[in-house]
Amino acid sequence: MHTREMNEELLSSLKVNQTRLMEDIHYTCQWGTGEKWGSGETETGMSRLALSDADKKARDWFVQATEALGCHTTVDSMGNIFAVRPGVRNDKPPTYVGSHLDTQPTGGRYDGILGVTAGVEMLKVLADNWVETEYPVGVVNWTNEEGARFPMSMSSSGVWAGAIPLESAHNLREVHPGTATMKSELERIGYLGSVPASHEHTPMAAHFELHIEQGPLLEIANKKIGIVKGVQAYKWLTITVTGRDTHTGTTDLKSRADALLCASKMILHSHRLATTNGCLASTGILNLKPGSTNTVPGSVTFSLDIRAQKDSTVSRMLHHITTDFPLIASGTDVLGSNANCTPGLPCSVSITEDFSSPATLFHPECISAVTSAASSALAELPNSKNLVMEMTSGAGHDSVYTSKRCPTSMIFVPCREGVSHNPEEYCKPEDCALGAQVLLQSVLRFDRRRDEQRVTWKQEPYTL
Amino acid sequence: MHTREMNEELLSSLKVNQTRLMEDIHYTCQWGTGEKWGSGETETGMSRLALSDADKKARDWFVQATEALGCHTTVDSMGNIFAVRPGVRNDKPPTYVGSHLDTQPTGGRYDGILGVTAGVEMLKVLADNWVETEYPVGVVNWTNEEGARFPMSMSSSGVWAGAIPLESAHNLREVHPGTATMKSELERIGYLGSVPASHEHTPMAAHFELHIEQGPLLEIANKKIGIVKGVQAYKWLTITVTGRDTHTGTTDLKSRADALLCASKMILHSHRLATTNGCLASTGILNLKPGSTNTVPGSVTFSLDIRAQKDSTVSRMLHHITTDFPLIASGTDVLGSNANCTPGLPCSVSITEDFSSPATLFHPECISAVTSAASSALAELPNSKNLVMEMTSGAGHDSVYTSKRCPTSMIFVPCREGVSHNPEEYCKPEDCALGAQVLLQSVLRFDRRRDEQRVTWKQEPYTL
Numbered sequence: 051m052h053t054r055e056m057n058e059e060l061l062s063s064l065k066v067n068q069t070r071l072m073e074d075i076h077y078t079c080q081w082g083t084g085e086k087w088g089s090g091e092t093e094t095g096m097s098r099l100a101l102s103d104a105d106k107k108a109r110d111w112f113v114q115a116t117e118a119l120g121c122h123t124t125v126d127s128m129g130n131i132f133a134v135r136p137g138v139r140n141d142k143p144p145t146y147v148g149s150h151l152d153t154q155p156t157g158g159r160y161d162g163i164l165g166v167t168a169g170v171e172m173l174k175v176l177a178d179n180w181v182e183t184e185y186p187v188g189v190v191n192w193t194n195e196e197g198a199r200f201p202m203s204m205s206s207s208g209v210w211a212g213a214i215p216l217e218s219a220h221n222l223r224e225v226h227p228g229t230a231t232m233k234s235e236l237e238r239i240g241y242l243g244s245v246p247a248s249h250e251h252t253p254m255a256a257h258f259e260l261h262i263e264q265g266p267l268l269e270i271a272n273k274k275i276g277i278v279k280g281v282q283a284y285k286w287l288t289i290t291v292t293g294r295d296t297h298t299g300t301t302d303l304k305s306r307a308d309a310l311l312c313a314s315k316m317i318l319h320s321h322r323l324a325t326t327n328g329c330l331a332s333t334g335i336l337n338l339k340p341g342s343t344n345t346v347p348g349s350v351t352f353s354l355d356i357r358a359q360k361d362s363t364v365s366r367m368l369h370h371i372t373t374d375f376p377l378i379a380s381g382t383d384v385l386g387s388n389a390n391c392t393p394g395l396p397c398s399v400s401i402t403e404d405f406s407s408p409a410t411l412f413h414p415e416c417i418s419a420v421t422s423a424a425s426s427a428l429a430e431l432p433n434s435k436n437l438v439m440e441m442t443s444g445a446g447h448d449s450v451y452t453s454k455r456c457p458t459s460m461i462f463v464p465c466r467e468g469v470s471h472n473p474e475e476y477c478k479p480e481d482c483a484l485g486a487q488v489l490l491q492s493v494l495r496f497d498r499r500r501d502e503q504r505v506t507w508k509q510e511p512y513t514l
Numbered sequence: 515m516h517t518r519e520m521n522e523e524l525l526s527s528l529k530v531n532q533t534r535l536m537e538d539i540h541y542t543c544q545w546g547t548g549e550k551w552g553s554g555e556t557e558t559g560m561s562r563l564a565l566s567d568a569d570k571k572a573r574d575w576f577v578q579a580t581e582a583l584g585c586h587t588t589v590d591s592m593g594n595i596f597a598v599r600p601g602v603r604n605d606k607p608p609t610y611v612g613s614h615l616d617t618q619p620t621g622g623r624y625d626g627i628l629g630v631t632a633g634v635e636m637l638k639v640l641a642d643n644w645v646e647t648e649y650p651v652g653v654v655n656w657t658n659e660e661g662a663r664f665p666m667s668m669s670s671s672g673v674w675a676g677a678i679p680l681e682s683a684h685n686l687r688e689v690h691p692g693t694a695t696m697k698s699e700l701e702r703i704g705y706l707g708s709v710p711a712s713h714e715h716t717p718m719a720a721h722f723e724l725h726i727e728q729g730p731l732l733e734i735a736n737k738k739i740g741i742v743k744g745v746q747a748y749k750w751l752t753i754t755v756t757g758r759d760t761h762t763g764t765t766d767l768k769s770r771a772d773a774l775l776c777a778s779k780m781i782l783h784s785h786r787l788a789t790t791n792g793c794l795a796s797t798g799i800l801n802l803k804p805g806s807t808n809t810v811p812g813s814v815t816f817s818l819d820i821r822a823q824k825d826s827t828v829s830r831m832l833h834h835i836t837t838d839f840p841l842i843a844s845g846t847d848v849l850g851s852n853a854n855c856t857p858g859l860p861c862s863v864s865i866t867e868d869f870s871s872p873a874t875l876f877h878p879e880c881i882s883a884v885t886s887a888a889s890s891a892l893a894e895l896p897n898s899k900n901l902v903m904e905m906t907s908g909a910g911h912d913s914v915y916t917s918k919r920c921p922t923s924m925i926f927v928p929c930r931e932g933v934s935h936n937p938e939e940y941c942k943p944e945d946c947a948l949g950a951q952v953l954l955q956s957v958l959r960f961d962r963r964r965d966e967q968r969v970t971w972k973q974e975p976y977t978l
Contacts (some may be wrong), residue, residue, distance in 0.1 A: 058660075154804065156812075196806075196808075197808070199805070203807075264763070265769070266765075282763065284763065286807055297908070297934040298727030298798060299746065299821050300932065301729055302730070302732075303789060304795070310798075314777075314778035314779075317774065317775060317778040321775055321855055321856070322766070322854040322855055325767060325855060327853060330762065330766070330767065332772070334805065334808060334811060336774065336800060336802055340618065342618055343798045344654070344909070346798065348620075352808040355807050359685070385853070386850070386853060388791060390786040390789055391785055391789060392788075392789045444764035444765075445808070446763065468760070468764065468769055469760055470765075471760060471761045471804075472758060
């Protein structure tokens with residue numbers, strides 16, 4: 051039946067199958083299983099780094115599952131996999147659902163995986179019910195969203211959007227101590243596709259992404275669905291502090307240029323700045339040299355991830371950091387960090403900006419489709435009006451890049467205690483299914499809307 | 515000529531050859547050459563980790579050089595090499611000079627190397643001048659003094675002294691990411707000797723060690739020779755902070771258990787405690803997990819090296835640390851560290867004591883021999899009375915362990931800006947030679963003293 055012919059009741063009656071969805075999630079988690087945290091069979095985390103052997107197996111599953119559902123699949127030069135189910139008007143770009151199958155090294159079973167499997171579940175519901183859409187519908191698995199192995203998050207949707215040059219992404223070298231590049235690993239696992247990774251070659255009419263919130267707000271507020279209106283701004287910095295390697299036993303505190311003591315003050319200071327400015331600052335990587343118990347470290351390099359709702363807050367943080375860190379290195383007392391410390395010799399500091407993502411606003415048509423889909427999906431629950439929450443995403447997602455090139459929005463579901471990037475990351479099966487239901491309904495409503503209006507929302511505003 | 519027959523003038527006329535000594539130092543530095551820091555040929559650091567191929571070559575040189583000078587060499591089960599030049603009474607233990615040929619990964623050309631090559635130079639002076647000593651004279655190269663590769667410093671003099679079980683030392687595994695053990699590497703390079711590593715099997719009448727100061731005190735005070743009366747106490751701790759891996763973008767500051775922020779506060783606090791207690795606290799190693807820019811670290815492990823003149827100060831520091839670190843982990847504000855911070859979730863902390871070396875007092879007879887040797891060696895310099903300084907060693911040395919089993923003391927020479935465990939570590943050629951001269955004269959004077967008294971200082975006080 052064509053979506054056009056369905057009334058609201060019929061449309062809402064199309065339902066995802068919770069059991070089948072959860073089976074798909076856990077089935078795919080056999081590849082790259084991580085740390086065990088509970089006694090249950092599915093109570094383990096995930097460690098499925100992008101383009102690893104485990105990732106290859108998950109990809110193979112995705113291709114087979116979508117082709118078995120009547121999709122045509124295409125792999126582009128970044129290994130992004132596009133599975134498209136034909137509609138009536140196949141001369142027009144598909145309405146896409148997308149997310150990623152790669153995980154953090156100590157990740158969980160939902161971040162990314164839920165979004166892709168919910169897309170496959172959508173295809174199954176459409177097939178089961180012989181639903182005919184006006185426009186083709188697609189599911190995309192983006193490569194290396196996490197940036198955990200190849201250190202640039204959302205690298206492949208970034209290339210698709212034209213924001214990251216293909217060559218830079220291909221040449222990304224895996225993190226220490228590996229030596230492979232993204233291109234060499236794409237080749238190795240057989241996912242270096244022949245079509246260009248480009249929004250021009252593989253256009254999208256829209257991109258919807260279902261994701262766990264990865265924060266505690268929905269759970270704390272007792273909400274079921276987050277209607278995501280945008281993504282916060284962020285910058286990634288690398289800070290290098292240079293002091294002098296000296297012997298710990300023979301160098302009095304005054305005669306030291308202790309790069310780690312200095313870095314510790316900077317990390318504490320960045321946290322204080324984040325507190326004062328109502329935003330986030332985090333250090334997730336720290337390496338020091340030479341690394342010996344009885345040698346004061348002469349060199350420390352650490353990452354700094356700054357995030358805020360507004361671009362202006364991120365800029366202000368960057369200003370504070372570039373002003374204050376050299377002062378801290380020189381020994382100046384910034385915000386009282388030096389109280390009760392012995393003044394030592396100065397260190398030097400260098401600050402590099404590796405990555406910047408301005409604040410993103412999602413598309414009103416997509417947000418509107420999600421809002422009415424959520425209203426339909428939640429209708430049967432008690433207190434259904436109070437189960438949705440409009441929010442801004444704290445994390446970057448592939449939707450940030452797609453939003454530069456097509457109407458985009460996201461759907462969030464709660465995860466336990468807001469924990470993510472952790473083996474214990476957990477989303478209740480009923481919440482996974484509810485999110486998938488909103489996703490399915492969003493795509494159907496968007497398709498109907500496109501059909502009614504016979505327009506594709508213009509590409510013009512989508513410039514970088 | 516026998517030392518007994520030499521008057522003070524004749525004794526003092528035995529002189530080390532500065533050029534030859536410096537040639538030996540730089541010749542041996544061809545094995546394990548490290549980072550270049552200047553334009554000169556010898557302006558590079560050293561990276562000669564214990565039992566590496568480079569260490570094997572330096573050892574081979576030591577055996578060949580001492581045997582060519584008429585010594586008999588013995589290798590024990592820890593790879594310690596004892597080279598002994600016969601005297602008149604070879605039924606008695608030799609008077610030894612000792613140090614080590616291994617270096618830190620980013621070490622210099624003098625730490626350890628000066629002590630061993632000055633021993634070889636002593637043998638050359640004795641040979642050149644047909645000197646006959648009453649008792650045999652030896653030079654020992656101790657294995658893995660640095661503990662940089664196999665993480666226990668002075669491990670092999672420790673086994674010799676009976677303070678470290680042979681098996682523990684043999685099973686020491688090299689630091690990440692290697693997998694070899696001390697025993698496997700001793701075997702591999704052919705230095706797993708057949709004689710027991712024991713003060714009972716290889717007794718010493720005394721142990722003298724020449725070393726660079728590794729601190730700035732001699733240089734600042736314009737002194738040439740440090741008469742070392744003992745070694746400060748120290749303890750090595752491993753601290754593990756456990757928080758929770760969470761996403762940097764979606765976890766507000768309140769909902770984080772940030773192990774690195776917590777560790778940063780502890781490192782800063784340990785520095786403040788050291789300042790307050792007039793001692794040293796240093797972190798040289800820090801590893802975190804999982805190590806991703808957008809994941810708040812859930813686990814941080816770091817080393818803490820505490821040193822003080824007195825055992826009681828080290829104990830007091832340990833007390834403060836074991837009291838305060840759990841408070842910091844729980845979020846309690848210790849010494850105002852939390853000012854302007856957002857309170858987060860608690861972390862937990864565990865503290866392990868890996869190694870403890872109580873304060874060491876050297877032997878009066880050895881100190882006395884060094885004092886008269888220094889007086890003789892410096893006699894020709896202007897202001898000679900003001901060129902010596904009594905001091906306590908900040909660093910541990912093999913002499914700490916030998917002092918448990920035989921009369922021991924050390925001689926320090928200044929190094930540039932007190933820098934050590936650094937490629938730029940530097941000791942002037944004239945200071946190297948002056949130290950070697952004091953070493954030579956100390957051994958000769960000690961030999962004569964033994965002969966006069968016909969005693970071996972008792973072993974009884976030397977219990978651990």
